[in-house]
Amino acid sequence: MDITFEHVDYTYQPNSPLATLGLKDINLTFKSGSYTAIIGQTGSGKSTLLQHLNALIRPSAGRVVIGEQVVTPATKNKELYHLRRRVGLVFQFPESQLFEETVLKDVAFAPKNFGKSEAEANEIARETLRLVGIDEQLEDKMPFDLSGGQMRRVAIAGVLAMQPEVLVLDEPTAGLDPIGREQIMQLFERIHRERGITIILVTHQMDDVVSYADQAVVMAHGEVAKVGTPAEVFADLNWLTAHNLELPSTGRFVQRLQQKGFHFDQMPLTVDELLTAIKPQLKRGAHVG
Amino acid sequence: MDKLIFGRYYPGDSFVHRLDPRLKLIVNILFIVVIFFLKNWYDYLILGSVVLLGVIFSGVSIRFFLKGLRPMLWLILFTVILQLFFTSGETVYWQWGWLVISREGLINATYIALRFLLIIFMSTLLTLTTQPLAIADGLEYLIRPLKAIKLPVNDVALMLSIALRFVPKLMDETTKIMNAQRARGVDFNNGSLFKRVKALIPLLIPLMMSSLDIATDLTTAMISRGYRDGEGRSRFRILKWRQRDSWTLLGFVIVSIAVMI
DSSP: OOEEEEEEEEEESTTSTTOEEEEEEEEEEEOTTOEEEEEEOTTSSHHHHHHHHTTSSOOSEEEEEETTEEEOTTOOGGGGHHHHHHEEEEOSSGGGGOOSSSHHHHHHHHHHHTTOOHHHHHHHHHHHHHHTTOOGGGTTSOGGGSOHHHHHHHHHHHHHTTOOSEEEEESTTTTOOHHHHHHHHHHHHHHHHHHOOEEEEEOSOHHHHHHHOSEEEEEETTEEEEEEOHHHHTSOHHHHHHTTOOOOHHHHHHHHHHHTTOOOSSOOOSHHHHHHHHHHHHHHHHHHO | OTTOOTTOOOOOOSHHHHSOHHHHHHHHHHHHHHHTTOOSHHHHHHHHHHHHHHHHHHTOOHHHHHHHHGGGHHHHHHHHHHHHHHOOOSSEEEEETTEEEEHHHHHHHHHHHHHHHHHHHHHHHHHHHSOHHHHHHHHHHHTGGGGGGTOOHHHHHHHHHHHHHHHHHHHHHHHHHHHHHHHTTOOSSSSOHHHHHHHTHHHHHHHHHHHHHHHHHHHHHHHHTTOOOSTTOOOSSOOOOOHHHHHHHHHHHHHHHHHHO
């Protein structure tokens, strides 16, 4: 299911003295089965953009095409119900959306809302809980008794249980420890690969962009500042610094090497690429001093 | 939620903005008392011009005040219509069964409408020109005499200012959880009454839980910063009663006495 933005504008509190522009003339395509990372400063419109992806908000102008469904400013809420199942949205700190008495019930909540029977929903919930790495013993516990990392997984399972075709993630690893972060990112990578789910990820972790995404979108002041592969977006380190964006850890290292006289034809993004790029230069550098 | 003007603060630096919050609170309370003593049109005219003067001196566009009226419109209409049709009087203009429009009913209905209008304008004037924290400070000062009857004034004031501080935060949290549950297939706007009330559970429980979390974190943070109780603390924000406050109060009291006798 492709998602396409065509000249999308979004205004907060329209027709009032407090009106502010959230998005301006957005043109973007998220291809079916792709992995896109959206980066940008706080307040650059990332979260506003995200909420368009499952029509939680409708554009003020332009249109969003999600699969066969066209969302325009005039689209009625009723027509959007089935869209919500196909595009799963994981908000920031999703553990705050847990409410049922048991973990299993909470994960089964969404499938039940979308018309699955109790038994089917429970079956899906069990499967999804295994997928995110929650043990069987935890199924009957109160969600509020779990640890922070476990709650996060259960909340994510609650969205995955809808079996969405597109998964939208708003900083899914914020506030997690390094191991938890790695595990969650691996989990998304796995469902992306095994189930062919489209992933759209908002993040401040540039290393995640480099290691997982195949498309990167840079937002600034409600507009799209740059679109391309991570290699294209990270090619110009100075441009990134000028837009107050962090560099991937290899980028930071490369910048310091450049100051010392090293030269790179192509921006190395991973540690391996960096190694192959500096090895020959190190040999030369030995007699340059 | 965006449409609710009542209770919002409108930043500015006008004469009314700079008045002491205590004064504004006292005037508001007096105003509500006075308004029930009004007897004839002249009194309404005088009090009406006092309110208008306040609005002009506040520097806030009158459109804001009219907007604040909108949510209350149905309540006003409802009371006015009840007054209009159910007041019996001597001079009857129109009658149909037990529905009567009389001279007295007409006058009563107009008075009620005016009372509503003036009270809403006056309290909107207070909230538009005074920061919530200043209102809390003012209230704390004004209820201080109640210490004599063992009311824990400090605690009440603390709860009040914390509550005010967390209103916007909880509003944000509500929107966020609503959106998250909507994305999981909850429909808040359609269906039977029973269905809609049931749809509130996935919103209310997380909201309660996060309030508890916030409360726990806040208490821990307060205790670790040395808070024991309200007794024996010094103050950072100090209210200052100035000459203009005294003059305004004097002016208002004179007008009040004039319209009441």
